[in-house]
Amino acid sequence: MKNKKWLRSVAFILLLCVAVAGVMHCYSQPKYFNTRFINTFDEMPDDTVDGIVLGSSVIAHGWVSAVSWEKYGMAAFQFGTSVQPIGSIPGFIEYAQKNHDIKYVVIDIHSLRQQSLVTSVSSSKVQEAYLNIPDIGVRYSMLLDLFDYAERIYDFYGEPEGEKLDRTSASMYLPLLNFHNRWVDGLEKADFVAVKNEYLGANDRYTSFLSRDMTANLKNLDFGDTIEIDDFQKGELDRLFAYLDESGLEVLFISTPSFKSKSIQRELSSILKYCADSGYNTIDFATREMIEKVGFDTAVDFSDNGHVNLAGAEKLTSYICEYLIENGYSYTDRRGQDGYELWDEGLKNYREYYKNGWSGKSVDVYD
Amino acid sequence: MTLISVEFALLWVITAILYYIFPLKYRWTVLLASSGVYYFFSGLKTGYFMLISIAVIWFVALVLDKYNENHKQYLKEHADLTRDEKKALKAKVQKKKRLVLTCGLVLCFGMLVFLKYFNFLSDQTFSILRLIGVEGKAPKHDLAFPLGISFYTLQATSYIIDVYRGKLRAEKNVAKVALFVSFFPQIVQGPIGRFGHLAHQLYEGHRFNFTQFKYGLQLFLWGLIKKLTLAEYMGVIANEIFNNYTEYKGFEILLGAMVYGVQVYADFSGGMDMVRGVAQVFGIEMAVNFERPYFAKSVSEFWRRWHITLGAWMKDYVFYPLSLSKAFSTMGKKTRKVFGAYIGKMLPTFLASFIAFFLVGVWHGSSYKYVVYGLWNSIIISGSILLEPVYKKMLEKLKINTDCFSWQLFQIFRTFILVSIGRIFSRATSLTASIEMLKNMFSEFNPWIFTDGTLYTFGLQPRQMFMVFIVILTLVVVSIMQEKGMKIRETLDKQNMIFQWLVVIGAIVFVLIYGAYGTEFSAASFVYQQF
Structure with missing residues (x-):
């Protein structure tokens, strides 16, 4: 083959790669409500995030980075995804550590309750947990970790009747094949251009400003004594503890306020107790005492029996920040420092969003 | 391992690299090794049957070839033989050859019949025996159905028949015979290659030819488009109607039959394009299996354009040998006396056609519905030949211009409908279901289903329907261009480079986005691989 033909072939392949990459980009940005925060996080200049907050949707709803920044200059970002598998926590931490010097992590334990475990390793939850992370290496490694995590769940609790996370179908977790x-359904602007969350990752769905009276559900917090969690839960926590100890990170385990059934609340409290007994700092917000201490208004601050709305989230965030400061976590007030302009901008957007939301002007960005 | 899989793509790429690295003389060994790998990953256990077929045809062909050569040699050495002596000698050799060929055919077809039809025949036999009071459990085997056995058996037997007829010399190297039978792209659904056309292409090494390579990839892409952006979507509608046929009536059934017709064409011809594309990358031109069958103006023409290699096999090894046989010739003389010149002359031909189509039907599977499918086509073809004089008179009386486009369009549409109705037998879940569907089809007149939004209730969403419409339109335009003699890839090759690139990249992006692959579809399987 003549040189000219070789050159043409190479040029063709390059052009094809560009076209395929474009298609892959459009079809790898599903509009999951919890994952756009990744786009925002990704825009942060290097070394401008000190801490991360991990957990399920309770964190996506409950942590407002704008408040931690506004009140304390605390550069802490949330990584909450729906029923986030505990097994993906190391992956998220490693992703955050790639460009930032992460000093502390706050971890919610909701998705370790038995009822959530199998759901947490369904393909949709797993995809939500890792799919929007732009680093392919981290993404792949998270996927492999999640396969291991799923196998451990199936080994202990048995295989689910319905959908099962299957290592042999790993190629189907390639975004393009999947989506x-x-x-x-039609692609929208967000599919072509990575639309970031403009409020520093704060919940930007309609539930942000939804109030449901939870006063009557307070009784579910009176469940009596804690129980012993099962061996799987212990094993996973021990595994996580080992990872966290090795990483040298400062850790706080929490259970965000919720009003589910007494048995669920008992289980959550028991998981948190295991963390405390293992020597970690913990805060159980799902107690009458803490509801009062934080100042939650059960008639106003909750969007349902498991999630706070933004009014509740501001209170929750403030309390956690104060706890971290008072307990000597590596806190630095970053306000006014160079490189943190995006935090100021995000705060400004958030305040406007918050004001408009409660005055009824806010709209769900996906509607 | 299927044509549409990452594993197959890897095998293809590795084979192509090795093929062009190896010395010309040994390139065929790369193809053989890859065929082995393909079969290994697709179900090694059933590969034993293919090995037996290879061994049988290799040995039988050698013996037949020896008879042929000895016969020729003898005639050369004994040029003084009288005509009668020559005739007697020929008859003697033929008798021996026929015995060897029969053994070969019995062994090859025996495996096919045993694996494919034994359980069905056993069931049927015992059902009949039960009617006369004989009780018993029908014996059955639980052997897996070997990959591509329906296709490679025909290909293998055509080789020994051609050697028997003296058309071919036998291949001495058993590995080369193995490659002819097992060449990996064609194993699942053909085309049914002939030794005379395919073997030398497989054995002689081809130098890298950029144009051939490019054309091969383009053909594969075109097949992929047909399969993934048309066949799979059509399959959604067809499956809905055929699997829930009791809920549908009138035009809904007809729609199901027509949609299935499009599905099976896009699926099978798409698969063929992919197979031929894979082979072309190695410089091998495989037999064409489709020539725009839905442009046929009669059912007989349809069968000359549809699954051409199967039709040609039936024609060469069943239809002609039967219709030109002494028995049929004698029968023709008798029928002419009874039924007159026209019909009497045709009857032996109809019988030969009837047997050929019966075999076509049976070849598709062990079920009565396939038998009826074959017979439906035979009856339509024979009927139209018989009634041809009547048609001619009718057309003359009605003064219909048969040279114009509208009449040809009518003929095409009529053929499509007749073929589609026949497809009800092959696609329905059983013969009873197909009869029920035909009854339902004529039980209600509901043409409004095409206009009242019913079309959107068969499983495809409006955007998918629109995309399918675009693909069908493209397919029709491309087919018209081909029908007019245009060679699409050559024409594209003459265009500006940027235009060529845009077309190819556009097609790749199109299939990536709109292709029906992933968890919701079964794109990896082809309709004809089940036969």
Whole structure:
């Protein structure tokens, strides 16, 4: 083959790669409400995040980075995804550590309750947990960790009847293979351009400003004594403890306020107790005492029996920040320092969003 | 391992690299090794049957070839033989050859019949025996159905028949015979290659030819488009109607049959394009299996354009040998006396056609519905030949211009409908279901289903329907261009480079986005691989 033909072939392949990459980009940004925060996090200049907050949707709803920044100059970002598998926590931490010097992590334990474990390793939850992370290496490694985590769950609790996370179908977790059929529903701007969350990752869905009276559910917090959690839960926590100890991170385990059934609340409290007994700092917000101490208004601050709205989230965030400061976590007030302009901008956007939301002007960005 | 899989793509790429690295003389060994790998990953256990077929045809062909050569040699050495002596000698050799060929055919077809039809035949036999009071459990085997056995058996037997007829010399190297039978792209659904056309292409090493390479990739891409952006979506509608046929009536059934017709064409011809594309990358031109069958103006023409290699096999090894046989010739003389010149002359031909189509039907599977499918086509073809004089008179009386486009369009549409109705037998879940569907089809007149939004209730969403419409339109335009003699890839090759790139990259992006692959579809399987 002549040189000219070789050159043409190479040019063609390059152009093809560009086109395929474009298609892959459009079909790898599903509009999951919890994952756009990744785009925002990704824009942060290097070394401008000190701490991360991990957990399920309770964290996506409950942590407001704008408040931690506004009140304390605390540069802490949330990584909450729906029923976030505990097994993906190391992956998230490593992703955050790639560009930032992470000093402390706050971890919610909701998705370790038995009822959530199998759900947490369904393909949709797993995809939500790792899919929007732009670093392919981290993404792949998280996926492999999640397969291991799922296998451990199935070994202990048995295989689910329905959907099962299957290592042999790993190729189906390639975004393009999985999401190419989304053209049927129509692509929107967010699919072509990575739309970031403009409020420093604060919940930007309609539930932000939804109030449901939870006063009557307070009785679910009176469940009596804690119980012993099962061996799987202990084993996973021990595994996580080992990882966290090795990483040298300062850790706080929490259970955000919720009003589910007494048995669930007892289980959550028991998980947190295991963390405390293992020597970690913990805060159980799902007690009458803490509800009062934080100043939650059960008639106003909750969008449902498991999640706070933004009014509740501001209180929750403030309390955690104060706890971290008072307990000597590596806190530095970053306000006014160079490189933190995006935090100021995000705060400004958030305040406007918050004001408009409660005055009824806010709209769900996805509607 | 299927054509649409990462594993197959890897095998293809590795084979292509090795093929062009190896010395010309040994390139065929790369193809053989890859065929082995393909079969290994697709179910090694059933590969034993293929090995037996290879051994049988290799040995039988050698013996037949020896008879042929000895016969020729003898005639050369004994040029003084009288005509009668020559005739007697020929008859003697033929008798021996026929015995060897029969053994070969019995062994090859025996495996096919045993694996494919034994359980069905056993069931049927015992059902009949039960009617006359004989009780018993029908014996059955639980052997897996070997990959591609329906296709490679025909290919293998055509080789020994051609050697028997003296058309071919036998291949001495058993490994080369193995490659002819097992060449990996064609194993699942053909095309049914002939030794005379395919073997030398496989054995002689091809130098890298950029144009051939490019054309091969383009053909594969075109097949992929047909399969993934048309066949799979059509399959959604067809599956809905055929699997829930009791809920549908009138035009809904007809729609199901027509949609299935499009599905099976896009699926099978798409698969063929992919197979031929894979082979072309190695410089091998495989037999064409489709020539725009839905442009056929009669059912007989349809069968000359549809699954051409199967039709040609039936024609060469069943239809002609039967219709030109002494028995049929004698029968023709008798029928002419009874039914007159026209019909009497045709009857032996109809019988030969009837047997050929019966075999076509049976070849598709062990079920009565396939038998009826074959017979439906035979009856339509024979009927139209018989009634041809009547048609001619009718057309003359009605003064219909048969040279114009509208009449040809009518003929095409009529053929499509007749073929589609026949497809009800092959696609329905059983013969009873197909009869029920035909009854339902004529039980209600509901043409409004095409206009009242019913079309959107068969499983495809409006955007998918629109995309399918675009693909069908493209397919029709491309087919018209081909029908007019245009060679699409050559024409594209003459365009500006940027335009060529845009077309190819556009097609790749199109199939990536709109292709029906992933968890919701079964794109990896082809309709014809089940046969």
